[in-house]
Amino acid sequence: MSQSFTEFGLKPFLLTALTELDFKEPTAVQAKMIPVIREGRSVIGQSQTGSGKTHAFLLPIFDGLEADNHEVQAVITTPSRELAYQIYGDAKQLAKHSPEPLKLGNYVGGTDKQRQIEKLEREQPQLVIGTPGRIRDLIKSGALDVHTARQFVVDEADMTFDLGFLEDVDQIAARMPEKLQMMVFSATIPTKLRPFLKKYLVNPVVEEIPVQSVISPTIDNWLLATKGHSKNALIYQLLTMGEPYLALVFANTKQRVIEIANYLKDQNLKVAVIHGDVPARQRKRVMREVQNLDFQFVVATDLAARGIDIEGVSHVINDGIPEDLDYFIHRVGRTGRKGLPGTAITFYSPDEEEQIEALEAMGIEFKPKEIKNGEIVDSFDRNRRQKRGKKSVKISGALAGQIHKKKKKVKPGYKRQIQKAISKEQMYDRRIKQRQDRRTAKKQKKSASQRYTEK
Template sequence: MSQTFKMFNLQPFLVEAVSDLGFTVPTPVQEKMIPVIKDGKSVVGQSQTGSGKTHAFLLPIFDGIDPTNHEVQAVITTPSRELAYQIYEAAKQLTSHSSADIRVRNYVGGTDKQRQIDKLQHEQPQIVIGTPGRVLDLIQSQALDIHTAKQFVVDEADMTLDLGFLEDVDKIASRMPEKLQMMVFSATIPDKLRPFLRKYLQNPVIEEIPVKSVISPTIDNWLMSTKGRSKNDLIYKLLTLGEPYLALVFANTKSRVIEIANYLKAQGLKVAVIHGGLQSRERKRVMREVQNLDFQFVVATDLAARGIDIDGVSHVINDGIPEDLDYFIHRVGRTGRKGMSGTAITLYTPDDETQIEALEEMGIKFKPKELRNGEIIDIADRNRRQKRAGHRKVELSGSLEGQINKRKKKVKPGYKRKIQDAISKEQRMERRIKQRQAHRDMKREKKARSERYK
């Protein structure tokens, strides 16, 4: 085992557990967060998906658990069932290496609440993992007793806010002791999240874990226009062009997921479908089959982008660009993990141009591609004509054109530079106006996002 993990002074069973997982060197978020959490400080960790944050909080929590204390000691909430199951599986893997019995329980919607209440009457877990709604439900039913907990993790806080669960998290936190170690992890820190953070976190350690690039350098990131083509047919051809190990197709709505899946099934492909409309038992069954590689193709809403961690995804296809651009990063981040190569393909129409430019401003680089005669070929940058036109002629306001047209054959020194500065200033102003308008448009679209992603 690498000395870098041993330097955390974790209990031997935890070092053994991470070694069994194949972890050798801590990720940046683990390196920064584990010592701080072990020290008992509240933290706000801002890091992207796939950064290793689950073990950044699980390892120090397990390190401090007292197996002889049969009360709730830590609570972890996360906004989706899939994320809860993912954390629960990671926790169970850690407990499997412990000689002492550490009770971890997972509470999510869609499961038998009465059965959970009956079990809680006899025995409280030491670590609680679950979705905010079900955890709060069990607390209000006076079955789950969390007043003894000393640690509270709010995972994927921005998604918790987006899906309307922050109020439930607030009520859960209010039932805990005043001296509480709070750990909040989030890909972004929206303004609407800040009042919650101020309410419960006194002088937290705030760590923003920078990423070397917005998406992994192991991902081949393609951009393909669907102009004049059937999008369903293009997706089918892209999926069957090579031999993907496991391919995810993301769509913005449940109805679009069903439409794509039905088309692919009609072409003879065996396709798994994941969206918010599935019952919990059905979603668990599908996920188990996907992880067992019973399916080569999965069509899903963004529920899968943030909530499901599947090893070996070789291809991701975006049926379109999500309204919330953060979801784009989470989608693409399903492939190219753990140093493996992956291919991400984003399909777009001319209407998506503003969002593509916004992604490029975030530092995401695309390779323009086209499917022609059954082959993927490189094509020129989609903006090449506009760029050339920009060199030939710049559109100016009437006042600036008049200023230029009034020039005499003999001009004062510096006049030309003055004109150029005025042009540059006007162009900057126009860019700012466009950016502000695009930002306002995206904010308006966000209001309907919760419904669209179900």
């Protein structure tokens, strides 16, 4: 039985805001979390990207904000500036429908700290949204007063821990009242995060929201073997052959992002670049330009995978498979949102077979594709040989030891080296056999000749 947002008993202005967003039914995480948060319970929500968790905590927070109380009432931390901007944007959309003005504060690194301090000395925001480092700095300076806060949200807690911001979050929480409603949202709950959760959450409601599918069923998830071709050239070909509405290209390092972007610019494409070394103000401007469709192509690191919610992304291209496989889901999840169709294309080479198999073990299905005559066509299943049955190859003990030798890190091309070694040994065996066959034939011929002479 489907639910409606009206069943939560939210303030009328929030229902008006949801109508403007065209949100008709709550998602699974919203349906489970909103009633519990409205009861004042601390919660741990484990859900994947794109599950609707931002509004799962924003709606009950706004429902409880007191417009005539000009103190900090709730604080939301998130590990990246882009995520903070995104949540702040969602919060502003809700706030504009409030019959009484609500004051929101957005505080992230790389912005004018002194100006923020001066403004905070005049008035405190009722809702604080920002990155842990900047919020902690403003609290330490005495400008931001959070001891009045009743609610504290730690969004993307696993990413917060991975990026080393948990100590900042700990210091922020220590400045808040003992009776505090904590809301922790995370795609995963790492073991090392649990001491923090135990410290601040007393008898929390824990909800793990299962996803119906790892990636949206509206996404075409393609696997494209590079086969020694230039990745840069392949990316350019893919971006220009299908006229994507908006395409995100993900690379594993900022150096690779710059390399791809420079190549595409040399081909006269207008490209936006996002990585950790791009100054905050510039990143904000680029994001605004992308949202305004000034750019059709964006090249980014994984900073963008969980930090950017861009409307209408039609294509995602993975230049390589991320080291943290969870980021693959976050990357692909940038397209196919809100039921819209999307295409995700992942490059792979034979030495990345293990990562592909690990993704498949997570429930991700790929369609093998290749480019022929300027078109993307179905390709053979890369495991077709295994499915037909492998031929047993007799190899020497020394080579077997080389193959089965345990290696912590398999170097690129290692499998090709092994295959080459096997082929070399097989060729050596064939030559020995041919030599033996020639000697046998020679002996037989000599023996026959002697018998003829004796006669």
